Amino acid sequence: MKIKVFGDAISxxxxxxxxxxxxxVEKLEISLDTFENWEKGRSKPSAGNSEYAKNVSIIDVMEVFEAQYNKRLVRGMMDRELLEDFLSCMPLPEATKEYLSEYIMKPGFAQKTIECAYEYHNLLQNKAEFLWKKVIEIYSDNDFGENKRKLKVILGNRTVIVSTDLGITLKKLAEGIVSELSKRDLIENEFEYKKHYSFRIRDKEKKIHVIKANEQTHLSDIEEINYNRIEMVERIGETTVVITANMEVEEVVYPFMERILEDNSSNPEKFRVFKDYFVIGRRSEDSDYVISSRFIGNTHALINLESGRYYITDLNSRNGTYVNGERLKPSEKREIFNNDIIGIVNFKYLFAIPEN
Incomplete structure (x- = not known):
């Protein structure tokens, strides 16, 4: 589920x-990349109540939009019908729209609209967090209490707990996960993803076994393998599902990248590398972080996590990927460390891994 209520409001x-x-973006003193990532729901401004927040805050955004709105309002350059159409299309509760409609063509409309969109955006995110943590229950028709199992399922950078039993078929297990997440509105409509899933199993000797999620194979068949990870390799939307038998897996703390700007008065953009395979590029459909520049490749560079180490790979870009000023060769893969400087053409970022 892509939450972008705030993005729709500012857009x-x-x-x-x-x-x-x-x-x-000039009035906000941010980059075009930052604004477009807000629009797409990839990030949002800080709440403005953290001493560590370097980026522009939601208060700054409200003030800039309200000032521009009032300037046009005083000059008679606002159109009621246009504002009404905009508000009617906003993904906000009807009661909220009714409240905001009282301010159309009056001071405060832009500020209150952005404030409401930001708060509702956060509400939906909190609801989604709760639903991700809610246990998914999927059992076979011949469920016996002593055969019950709990699995930790990781979807991209998300985790759910599945309560199931050894008698369940892998087909029912895979499709049951998709169906329940679809009902919770955490992924797109399940019928788009009715596929033949497969499970890639890594045993204790690090040997890989690939088993189709069909009606002939049961979870008990997988338990016979001395494994430490089971990965559901069929893709669901933009994520790959990973199922692990270890309930004590530590939560992953993802690194972040912060834009390095020559103008110290500007607000440097900061974003999290929130998945194990993170693509930077110009084309939004294929990239996890978008840089809107004709010098950036459609898919320019890949940052990935392997065995606790981070690597960056140049994806055959025309204008180059750099690590600490040194250009990578096309398709070259290089390990990166805390405080390394990553260059995407002439866009520079500090790569930082949180201490915890």
Whole structure:
């Protein structure tokens, strides 16, 4: 489920009250990349109540949009019908829309709209977090109490707990996970992903076994293998499901990257490398982080995690990927460490791994 209520609000208002997106980002003192990642729901401004927050806060965003809105309102350059159409299309509760409609063509409309969108965006995110933690129960038709098992299932950077039994078929297990997550609105409609899943099993000797998730194979068959990880390799949406038998797996703390700017007065963008295979590029459909520049490749570079170590790979880019000023060869893969400087053409980022 892609939550982008805040992104829809700033995107719609920007088109109404600013000449163009460039004018908007200049007034906010952020990069175009930052704004477009807000629009797509990939990130959002800070709440403004943290002493560590370096990025622009939601308070700054509200003030900039409200000032521009009021300037146009005083000059008679706002259109009621346009604002009403914008509000009607916003993914907000009807009661919220009714509240905001009272401020159309009055001071406070832009500020209150962004504030409501930001708060509802956070509410949906909190709801999603709760649903990810809620146990999924999938059992076979011949369930016996002594055969029950609990599995930890990782989807990209998300984790769910599945309560099941040894008699369940792998087909029912895989499709049951997809079905339940679809009902919770955590992934797209399940019918788009009715596929033949497979499980890739790594045993204690690190040998890989691939087993189709069919009706002839049961979870008990997998238990016979002395394994330390089971990966559901069929893709669901943009994620790969990983099932592990170890309930004591530690939560992954993902690193982040912070833009290095020559102008110290600007707000440096900061984003988390939130999955084990993280693509940086220009084309939003294929990238986890988007840099809007014609010099950036559609899929420019890959950052991935292997055995607790991070690596960056240049994806045959035309204009180069750099580590601490040294350009990688096309397709070259190199290990990266805390405080390394990553260059994507002339865009520089500090790569940082949290201490915990």
């Amino acid at each position: 719609g208002l920007q088109r109404i009250i600013f000449v163009n997106k460039k004018e908007c």
